[in-house]
Amino acid sequence: MANPMAAPDLDRDGLPAPRRSFALATILLGVTLAVMDGTIANVALPTIAQDFNASAASSIWIVNAYQMAIVISLLPLASLGEILGYRRVYLGGVAVFTIASLGCVLAPNVMALTIARAAQGFGAAGLMSVNGALLRYAVPKDRFGRALGVLAMTVAIASTIGPAFAGFALSLVHWSWLFAINLPLGALTLALGWRSLPESHRAAQSFDWVSAGLSAVTLGFFITTIDSLGGGLSWALGLAEAAMCLTALALLIRRERRKAHPLLPLDLLAIPILSLSLCTSIAAFSAQMMAFVSLPFTFQTGMGFAPPMVGLLMIPWPIALALIAPVSGRLSDRYSSAVLGCAGLVVLSAGLLALWLLPAHPDPVNIAWRMALCGLGFGLFQAPNNRTLIGAAPKARSGAASGLQSTARLMGQCIGAALVALFLAHLGVAGAQLALAAAATFAALAAALSLTRKGR
Numbered sequence: 001m002a003n004p005m006a007a008p009d010l011d012r013d014g015l016p017a018p019r020r021s022f023a024l025a026t027i028l029l030g031v032t033l034a035v036m037d038g039t040i041a042n043v044a045l046p047t048i049a050q051d052f053n054a055s056a057a058s059s060i061w062i063v064n065a066y067q068m069a070i071v072i073s074l075l076p077l078a079s080l081g082e083i084l085g086y087r088r089v090y091l092g093g094v095a096v097f098t099i100a101s102l103g104c105v106l107a108p109n110v111m112a113l114t115i116a117r118a119a120q121g122f123g124a125a126g127l128m129s130v131n132g133a134l135l136r137y138a139v140p141k142d143r144f145g146r147a148l149g150v151l152a153m154t155v156a157i158a159s160t161i162g163p164a165f166a167g168f169a170l171s172l173v174h175w176s177w178l179f180a181i182n183l184p185l186g187a188l189t190l191a192l193g194w195r196s197l198p199e200s201h202r203a204a205q206s207f208d209w210v211s212a213g214l215s216a217v218t219l220g221f222f223i224t225t226i227d228s229l230g231g232g233l234s235w236a237l238g239l240a241e242a243a244m245c246l247t248a249l250a251l252l253i254r255r256e257r258r259k260a261h262p263l264l265p266l267d268l269l270a271i272p273i274l275s276l277s278l279c280t281s282i283a284a285f286s287a288q289m290m291a292f293v294s295l296p297f298t299f300q301t302g303m304g305f306a307p308p309m310v311g312l313l314m315i316p317w318p319i320a321l322a323l324i325a326p327v328s329g330r331l332s333d334r335y336s337s338a339v340l341g342c343a344g345l346v347v348l349s350a351g352l353l354a355l356w357l358l359p360a361h362p363d364p365v366n367i368a369w370r371m372a373l374c375g376l377g378f379g380l381f382q383a384p385n386n387r388t389l390i391g392a393a394p395k396a397r398s399g400a401a402s403g404l405q406s407t408a409r410l411m412g413q414c415i416g417a418a419l420v421a422l423f424l425a426h427l428g429v430a431g432a433q434l435a436l437a438a439a440a441t442f443a444a445l446a447a448a449l450s451l452t453r454k455g456r
Contacts, residue, residue, distance in 0.1 A: 014140035015198055022196035023138040024147060027131050029189045030094055031151065032158045033182055034124035037101075038066060039162030041117070044175045051175065054110040065114045069121025070128065071410050072220045076212035077129040078403025079263040083207055086130040086137070086399055087197040091190060093126015098186030104179035132390045132402035137198040142333055144391060149329015149383040156322040156379070160315060201396035203261045211263040214252040219407070221245035226418040265400040268393050274401065276453050277337075277389040278408050283446035284345060284385070285412025286419070287439040288378055291317075291352060293420040294435035301429045303361060316368045320375030321382075329383035337384035338453035344380030345447035351377055352440035356433065377443075381450070388453065416442075 015023055041063055049059035081089040100123055103116030131151070139147045169178055225241040228234075256262035269275050292314075299310045331340055351373035358366065386405055393401035419438060423431030 014143070015138050015196075019196050020138055022192055023134070023198060024150070026189055026193040026196055027090075027127075027134055027138070028151065028154045029185065029192070030090065030127040031131055032154055033094075033097065033185055033189065034127055035155050035158040036162040036165070037097075037120060037124070037179075037182065038063075039159055040166035040169075040178050041066065043163050043166035044170060044178055047170055047175050048113070049110075052110045052113075059110060061114045062110065062117050065118040066121040066124070067410075068220065068223065069118045070125045071223055071407070071414075072216035073122050073125040074129045074407050074410070075215045075219070075263060075265075075400075075403045077125050078133075078399045079212070079261070080207055081130040081133065081200075081399035081403075082203045082261055082397070083205060085202055086133045086200045087193070089126050089130050089399075090134060090197060091193050093123045093129075094186055094189050094193065095123070096120075096126060097123030098182060098190070099123075101179045101182035101186065105176045105183075128406045129403045130399050132386065132405055133200065133398035134197060136390060136395065136398045137200050145332030145337075145383055145387040146326065146329045148386045148390075149326040149332070152325035152329070152379065152382045152386070153322045156318040156325060156375075160318040160322070163311065200398075203396070205259075205261055208255075208259075208263055211252060211255055214248050214255065215263060217248040218245055218252055221248065222411070223414050226414050261397070261400075265393075265397065265404060268397060268400055268404065271392050273453050274389055274392040274404075276449055277385055277392070278404055280341060280345075280385055280446050280449040280453075281389065281405065281408040282412040282415070283442050283449060284348070284378070284381060285409050286416040287348065287352065287442035287446065289413040289416030290420050290435045290439035290442065291355070291374065293417050294423075294432040294439070295355070297424065297429055297432040298355075298436070299367070302432065303358075309364070313364060313367050313371065316371040317375035317378075320372040321379035324376050324379035325383055328380045329387070332384035332387045336454060337388040338450055340384040341381045341388075341450035341453075342447045344377045344382075344384075345443050345450055347377030347380065348374055349377070349440045349443035349447060352436055352443055356436040356440060381446075385450070 014020060045059055045062060048062060049055070052059070077089055077093070097120055100116050100119035103119060104113055107113035107116055132148070135147045135151065136144060166178055221241050221244045225238055225245055228238040228241055252264050253266065256264045256266055260267075269278070295314065296310050299305045299313055300307060305313065328340065328344070351370055354370040354373065355367075358370070389405050389408075390398060390401045416439070420432070420435045423435050423438075425431070427434060
């Protein structure tokens with residue numbers, strides 16, 4: 001294997017084999033750790049709260065701290081990757097995530113566990129902010145879409161396995177073992193990455209801590225505003241949080257406007273096909289999250305399925321996504337991402353409409369094929385869209401584009417979850433049904449946005 005410390009050829013088209021395979025394995029293993037850790041914590045939350053004799057309100061921050069840390073640090077860490085190199089930020093993220101996992105294992109109370117989870121979130125953001133950029137340096141250009149398809153497949157599999165693994169493990173061992181498994185896997189990821197991950201172009205500038213702070217405030221208040229409005233809190237509080245978000249954003253834009261490598265990538269947002277891909281991603285992930293949050297209420301409360309069956313009914317979506325994602329990635333290396341993305345989102349919208357039109361007492365087969373149709377559509381969209389979003393940026397700005405892609409995903413998920421909460425708060429279980437219709441509308445909007453990229 002090539003010596004990673006040797007002077008790199010940054011203009012080469014991907015890494016030579018077998019180093020390329022090890023680099024891809026490192027990226028996939030890291031994202032598996034980050035995704036599974038988020039899902040298993042959700043399942044383990046009631047057990048953890050009971051073990052610490054903590055209230056539900058305080059224990060929910062074990063999950064929220066992880067998500068919030070990721071959201072506020074994605075863009076700053078993507079910018080840091082352009083300065084220090086994506087390889088260093090990725091490996092640093094894995095190291096922080098692994099050490100924080102040890103903190104989770106040893107946490108004596110909810111507060112300590114919440115702090116350790118926030119540290120895990122910052123580590124996970126280190127890998128998520130630059131994984132797309134590292135892929136662009138690791139694989140040849142004509143295989144980039146294929147690699148993104150494999151990445152999407154890995155995320156889908158990890159999302160599917162995580163809850164099942166957590167439920168099985170909790171029946172056998174203490175909840176702390178769910179975090180302890182990250183220690184050997186994190187060490188393996190570091191060892192593989194140290195030998196295989198590629199070097200990248202570096203920007204000749206210092207890290208802008210003020211812009212990083214303004215970015216964190218902007219995204220942090222964006223999330224809390226959405227949560228406040230969706231959670232039924234006072235409109236006055238929501239408006240105050242929105243004002244803080246917009247003020248921080250205005251200050252950030254003013255500061256970043258004249259920079260060659262801005263932390264908030266205004267230069268990339270000015271590229272029409274990239275900004276359209278970003279908007280498509282936000283609308284699509286909003287649709288997906290509206291479905292993921294509303295469907296359990298529809299299946300259990302509205303249709304009377306038992307909780308174990310509800311879990312099984314949710315599985316066809318990620319399985320179909322995992323199966324189609326590598327195929328979609330291969331197609332995106334040859335055909336228009338605008339058309340592929342539009343086709344996938346039309347299928348997603350049709351699947352969501354089919355779920356909305358389910359009878360009051362459907363059999364599981366009728367639900368399963370509709371869920372699989374949704375997963376098929378989303379999987380057909382995701383890899384081509386990400387390929388266009390990241391590939392539209394100059395290679396040296398891949399980190400900023402990768403950070404934007406992850407931020408768009410999280411923003412869409414937050415918007416979708418908040419809208420479902422708003423519907424449920426005002427309409428009860430009928431709101432879950434309405435959310436499916438709204439999700440289908442968002443998916444149709446995303447399809448229209450995707451098609452506008454054709455010919456650009």
